[in-house]
Amino acid sequence: MHCLHAPELNSEMVMEVVQRAIKTTVEAQKKWDSVPLNERIELWLKAADLMATKYRMHLNAATILGQAKTPVQAEIDASAELVDFFRFNALAVKDLTRYQPISVKPEISLNSMRYRGLEGFVAAISPFNFTAIGGNLAYTPALMGNGVVWKPSDTALLSNYVIFKIMIEAGFPPDVVSFVPADGPTFGEAITTSPHLAGINFTGSVPTFNWLCTEVGKNVSQYLGYPRLIGECGGKNYHFVHPSADVTSVVMATIRSAFEFCGQKCSACSRMYVPQSLWPQG
Template identity: 60%
Template sequence: MLRLKSSLLKLSRFTSARCMSSNLVNEPIYSFTPGSKERNEVQEALKIVESKTEDVPIVIGGEELWTNDVHYQVSPYNHKQRIAKFSYASADMINNAIENSISVRAEWDSKPLADRAQILFKAADIFANEKRSEILATTMAGQAKNVVQAEIDAGPELIDFFRFNAQYALDLEHQQPLNPDPNIVNSVKYRGLEGFVAAISPFNFTAIGGNLAGTPALMGNVVLWKPSDTAMLASWLVYKVLRECGLPPGVIQFIPADGSTFGNTITSSEHLAGINFTGSVPTFTKLWQQVGANLTKYKTFPRLAGECGGKNFHFVHSSADVDSVVNGTIRSAFEFGGQKCSACSRAYIPKSLWGKVKQGLVEKHKEIKLGNPDDFSIFLSAVIDKPSYERNKTYLDHAKASSNIEVLAGGNCDDSVGYFVQPTIVECKDPKDKMMQEEIFGPVLSCYVYDDADYKEILKLINSTSSYGLTGSVFSKDESVIEEASSVLRNSAGNFYINDKSTGSVVGQQWFGGSRKSGTNDKPGSPHYVLKWVSPQAVKRSKVPLKEWKYPSMK
């Protein structure tokens, strides 16, 4: 305990008000107004990122490596612009990374938690200050986010994940058992998992990559981090900063790799202790099946955490505020091109409000600007890559060909320079059309208009239409309707919003995650998340000799 207090004091120069998680404060979001210092810095940083192709290595045990299996990360809005060059690790290299990780695991796990936490506190402070413009620029150029979306993600959310999880971990260490008997000392040690954790991160949030790899490492684990090919440069910067802040070699291995090769290799290792995943349902399902098939070879039952997307809804009641519905739905459906796991993809609107809502959506749509991230007046840019573009195009073609669907706005796409998909609004006559049921992961909003009196049936329809259960919103001024909707839709959304859009969860405020096919709902951004990555050991120490073996009843 004395050692912990001493270590905590050392953190004071990196942070303030970190004694208790209740004192944590979210990192402020910059506004990037014309002429502001932060705007000028990001513009200059973006020019640098776009002007070169950075080499991104494989890193195993601190050694930077390359193979002949070379790939490039391109800017989605200009697919001729290469911003990163990287190579895929082979299966043998991944196995070497596993062995190297296991060799440093015990030493890392035995390091005081306060020392491990200090690395994340320092990294958060660096991203809040000297590296802020650079991490935003890599996210803008690599993932085609406008400056605001890049800021929300690679700025405050990444910073908050590091700071909050570090503090949550320190708070967890203080959670100890009862000690009612003065002759017995009860305690708990929060050990890392016995083996390695595989972190598989997505393209759409730089912050998620930092969290998936950084949090298990914080809790004493060794990690193999497979970053997304289409978020490689931003992930590499996060990794470099962690190393600069004192992360020892081998604790997190940086492993660009083919998805199948990586998945097959990690699930075949006897040392697999966990998978921390964000991505598609088919990929997570396959990983889970592989783990199940290999259970007998593992030294421990692996922990699996996964977040897999959603078909998120906005339910609008006749008592709803129309402006809130229109503005919230435009934001949720189209910011970052609908490529947020939480984006609104289906909306249910009563006939009595449809005229006003439709007019509002279409009018706002006319103001939306699609373009390159260096233009700070855009609302969205290109979708991430060719497969995403083709998937969106398939749904747009379906909408234009179907007699049950009316395209109200948008509907076109163009990949001649970048993977641009117009924000699109459609009205579906069939609430079971695939536009209303399937995750599109693009800037496409499907609307279904219902008779006002049928809202109870619509709530049941929303609950049964999709296999996902991530986010959803209810817009209503009627408290009885809100209460009813909350009950019927209890299992339809892990993040449930009332009179607000379905996106925009904030670390520490709206703990994020869903169930059903949306994932394991482990709630990153909450104090509970860090507990996923430890194996607690309960310790009982007796201060007096054990002098009797008989029960009192035997005398």
């Protein structure tokens, strides 16, 4: 288990820790991939129950304290959505296992398929604004047999670390997901220069994901396989106002959408289209 955050560490020391976490996780993944899928699913459901009951208020409080959410917002994020991710993903895996390739004459030849984790490690880089996304980005790849090196956002360390500890309590092997707080550029350099990089699971800004894609492209000949890149980046959400709209409702809803949670939601309104008939003249 690697968990590090010390402001006095220089970039060389951080790089060494990330590289050590990669090595540990790559080794742990080999054993983890042999754990039967149904056992992994049971572990995920146990963790979801812990999140929904024993640690529900703990997750909410950590999200309020570390990410400036209101109690209602924290409940929606850290409790409801995080638990939903774990339970729905476990259900999705069960659905996957129901499928097997068609065997026209099974008495002669039998086609079968087994889901395997990627050889190497998946780098999970999670955002500051949603606790649930941190747990989803790091642990959903692990559910499918992958080893994960998880870099949480600096401003979401507390809630993300609570998730990490819950998983350990549920019985998850500690070295399969390495929790490694680090500065972005150093972490990015460490993962993109490792020959064992198997994938990047990312939510964050467009420039950061562009940089990661560029670096992977530069180093593609050095990898043992072809890394999978998954990125969810920021957008421009808008309000499109109809001429029949109630102006007071529009104003209140737009202010709330744009500035609730300091405007740091993925769904924050950042553009507005207003008909001339409703726009103040003069």
